[in-house]
Amino acid sequence: MGLLRDNDRKQLQAELGKMQNPVKLVFFTQATDCDYCEITKQVLEELVPLSDKIHLQTYDFATDKPAAAQYKIARVPAIAILRLEPPAVLVAGNESPRERDYGIRYYGVPAGFEFASLVGDIMDVSLGESGLSEASKATLKQLQAPVHLQVFATPT
Amino acid sequence: MALESDWVTADAVEASEYPDLSEKYQVYAVPLTVANEKIRIEGGLPETQFIQQILQGVARNVTKN
Numbered sequence: 001m002g003l004l005r006d007n008d009r010k011q012l013q014a015e016l017g018k019m020q021n022p023v024k025l026v027f028f029t030q031a032t033d034c035d036y037c038e039i040t041k042q043v044l045e046e047l048v049p050l051s052d053k054i055h056l057q058t059y060d061f062a063t064d065k066p067a068a069a070q071y072k073i074a075r076v077p078a079i080a081i082l083r084l085e086p087p088a089v090l091v092a093g094n095e096s097p098r099e100r101d102y103g104i105r106y107y108g109v110p111a112g113f114e115f116a117s118l119v120g121d122i123m124d125v126s127l128g129e130s131g132l133s134e135a136s137k138a139t140l141k142q143l144q145a146p147v148h149l150q151v152f153a154t155p156t
Numbered sequence: 157m158a159l160e161s162d163w164v165t166a167d168a169v170e171a172s173e174y175p176d177l178s179e180k181y182q183v184y185a186v187p188l189t190v191a192n193e194k195i196r197i198e199g200g201l202p203e204t205q206f207i208q209q210i211l212q213g214v215a216r217n218v219t220k221n
Contacts, residue, residue, distance in 0.1 A: 108170025
């Protein structure tokens with residue numbers, strides 16, 4: 001049985017139809033000792049086919065250590081949301097897209113309201129548009145030191 | 157914010173699924189935003205105030221160290 005209702009699926013497809021750049025979801029899972037990995041995998045497997053601009057790559061957190069280090073993942077389930085951009089220089093044989101990593105991570109099952117927030121993140125990353133005011137953008141452009149935000153939420 | 161500055165990274169965390177983190181950061185109500193381990197913003201704030209509180213908090217934190 002699917003997690004998404006037909007109606008939700010149609011709405012989502014319409015929303016995802018507005019994507020521009022493709023987005024890569026890098027999903028970290030684990031075969032054992034992970035209560036929420038399987039359900040997260042199911043959510044992603046229903047979401048990904050709704051747009052040909054969403055790509056999913058799955059790593060095993062326990063065995064794919066270099067990938068976990070590359071994306072700075074410390075726990076599972078985790079999803080890194082990256083934008084795929086055309087290569088800077090087109091060289092024959094080197095057409096693979098570049099990954100633009102804004103440092104946006106999602107830890108836990110994207111269920112309920114949090115599912116909408118994951119879709120929102122995918123849209124923002126695809127469009128490169130935060131939706132913040134011009135004043136906020138200008139303030140953030142002046143930032144010169146690392147800021148790591150952790151936003152805690154619960155499924156509703 | 158992570159989209160607008162390369163200095164910003166952002167994690168969304170399901171509090172109930174990571175009790176270790178919820179305990180570490182004493183998450184009693186959501187949403188809770190924690191910036192650089194120390195600055196806490198409980199609940200929602202208008203965008204301008206939210207960004208201001210985080211950046212001021214982070215700047216103070218840096219000065220202290």
